[in-house]
Amino acid sequence: GLQPRGDEPLPVRQLRERAQQLSDGMRNLIAVQRLAWGSGNKDASVHAAYEVRVIDGAQKFREFPGGKAELEEIPLPPLSHSIVPALEWSELPEMVGKQTHLKVHQAPDGFVNEKKVKVFQYSASVEDGACGFTYVNDHILFKSSKTVRTGCYGEVWTDEDLNIVRMSEHYELPGERKIYQVVVTYGALTRAGEAPRTVPMTIAAKTVDKNRVDWCRGQFTDYQIFGSQVRIL
Secondary structure, eight states: OOOOOTTSOOHHHHEEEHHHHHHHTSSSSSEEEEEEEEEEEEOOEEEEEEEEEEETEEEEEETTTTTSSSSSSSOOSSSSSSOOOOOOHHHHHHHHHHHHTEEEEEEEEEEETTEEEEEEEEEEEEGTTOOEEEEEOOOSEEEEEEEEEEEEEEEEETTTTTTEEEEEEEESSSOOOEEEEEEEEEEEEEOOSSSSEEEEEEEEEEEEEESSSEEEEEEEEEEEETTTTSSSO
């Protein structure tokens, strides 16, 4: 893939390396993704859970528990307006790690729960071609989708050792959905006899137009297998 530019400050180059390591470390995992959908300040109106299997970077789903059919993507919920977060938990680290068109700089440190976090901010224009958004329309008998290039910006938060703990992304979109925002948090998965691994913990996405806010929040739990040494038949 593309390598970070040599003219970038050392902390930015180190962040890009950590982001790529995070992306590479999540290419083989199995977990349960529990999702809730709602709008505005209301409570969630729809809940669902899916087992997500990522094998060499390719993602598949099945309903949890007991689902037999393997799905290419999480189905849209039975709502007139909804969004489904996609691969942002793995795409954001890869984008920050590889996309040289992304402009990245270190911002002043912040504090979360009295712990200091390092804050990095990134941005890209439409012309940079770094960011895209996919619209999916469910026509009952078939689905259609289209991907548009957009400008984007966001932040990466790390601990003092540059371990990534949070990534966010903000799109300005054409059409009726003017804004799309997503936030992913990461944490350490610790198992006896294994080195700790960084994995996605939560994902939250929302779209905003002049009349309404629609959101989806998800949590990753029940990590079963993590490692490319496991052969899955």
